[in-house]
Amino acid sequence: ALFVSLLPRAGTVIHRVAVSSDLRLCGFTCNKDGIYTLVGRVDILDYVCRDKSVHFNTLYESRLQMNVSAGCCIITNAQKSDTGKYLLQFQEFLKRKHLVQTTECFVIDPVSVTNISVRHNGENVSDSGETVSLSVSYSGEEATVVWAWNGGALPERHQLSDSNKTLTVPSTDTGTFTALVSNPVSHSSAQYNLTLPSKEAESQSYTGMIFGIISVLVVCVACGVVYWASKEGTD
Structure with a gap:
């Protein structure tokens, strides 16, 4: 018991x-x-x-x-x-x-972690770039929340708020974040793996953008050729 x-x-x-x-x-x-x-x-x-x-x-x-x-x-x-x-x-x-x-x-009531939700905050004037907020949800009472990053303690640049329920970190601090919730009779935990956007996805997005620009230019040139051809025929 x-x-x-x-x-x-x-x-x-x-x-x-x-x-x-x-x-x-x-x-x-x-x-x-x-x-x-x-x-x-x-x-x-x-x-x-x-x-x-x-x-x-x-x-x-x-x-x-x-x-x-x-x-x-x-x-x-x-x-x-x-x-x-x-x-x-x-x-x-x-x-x-x-x-x-x-x-x-x-x-x-014993504690039970339900999930960790993630919010991307965009650039912050006090930080070097984008930050990410991880928030743990749980049930139970008399709970204490402790976070770990890649199995170790948090560095000073990681900020805790809302009675330690929310952890805000630079988006470049990738790895496994663990939220351990405990009270005098139980404990429960959950993990979230924070990763950078896929380089392949970024490359595909950039290629798609270039292709779109070229397509627009080709259409514009084609329209120009047709216009001038029709104008010369009229003259």
Whole structure:
């Protein structure tokens, strides 16, 4: 399962898990004889150490699993509605119930890159020539975007904007650009191969232009010959 755990202070655990993944809530050590109670918005389960029996709340029963050897309760197929605080309490026999651990859970959407779009900007007065803007599109939340050029870091002449979603580079900086999008529970990437216009295409375009000019000149000469011939015949 994809999750991140932090320990900001004693007795508190923070989990960030992806939507549809498993949420693990641990701490059922049973070092003493007693009963654990896991509480979220409602009481979720009771776990009896003596006989290792589990009593699930019917609201969660279809999504709950208990890993006795690991001392963990697993809530499967976590959804946004599972975001919140979970309290693990323990009551030793003939003693008062006390708090063992607090877990703060955040269920977030994983990131997924959909595409990289490209826009040619033409010449810019602050640059030596044409620039190209590459923009990455993605879904998900709490995302961070990092770009790479040919597998390495970006040079200073490459400009980032729109929270790093857009990268603007000189059109002559050809090669493979990679956009890596990540959040605490996932990562996704896409690549775009930037190339210069084909020399063959440029040559064909130039040849076509010359041929067009010659054709126009030939037509003009032919029209002139016909005109003067007809004029002499009239005279």
